[in-house]
Amino acid sequence: MNPSLPTDELLWHRLTDGEEAAFTQLFERYYAALLGYGKSFLNDSDRVQDCVQDVFADIWLYRSSLNEPTSVKAYLLSCVRKRVARFHSRDRIFRQTTSLDHIEFSISFTVEDRLIANEETALRIHHLNRQINALPPRQKEILFLRYHQGLTTEQVAEILSINYQSASNLLHRALMQLRRELKGNVALFLLLFSDLV
DSSP states (O other): OOTSSOOOOHHHHHHTTTTTHHHHHHHHHHHHHHHHHHHOOOOOOHHHHHHHHHHHHHHTTTTGGOOOOOOOHHHHHHHHHHHHHHHHHHHSSSOOOOOOOTTTTOOOOOOOOOGGGGGGHHHHHHHHHHHHTSSSHHHHHHIIIIIOOOOOOHHHHHHHHHOOOHHHHHEEEEEEEEOOOOGGHHHHHHHHTTTTT
16 A cells, blocks of 8 residues: 555544545545455446445444444455345345355456466466366455455454354365465465465
């Protein structure tokens, strides 16, 4: 994050004090990421936009009674996940549940072009993407939250409503599966996931 920009924590304090500019900054900072996360569960852009906007509307409405979250980003992701689950429940599509465990997590993992230096690396990256996308939905989601969103295992556990050990085990299983599948590409694996292992 740019050091001249206010931290999430500072913006949160200002928001809870009623500062609209802080609210707007948090909205603009996380709207795209929250929209992308919501779309991984619900393939309806308008509904996902509604869910994300509802989350921010509730935050503004209840700002004076909100506690400071450990991580604003993790809190927002968790709120969107719960809001999408409520949407499923309200529409009675998924048997009155507030859990997303049975819904396919369908975000497409891709590695940034800046990591692709030559054709051989491009082929390895393509293979890695295929392997990540072949993982079970829950493992794919935990990699997305931990790797793409940069959250800690504790924050991921909170979002997924599981305990720390379960999140750690799930992450470990996902990484071990990728290691097995990528056998000869250990260097690429370590480059991409070194902060996770």
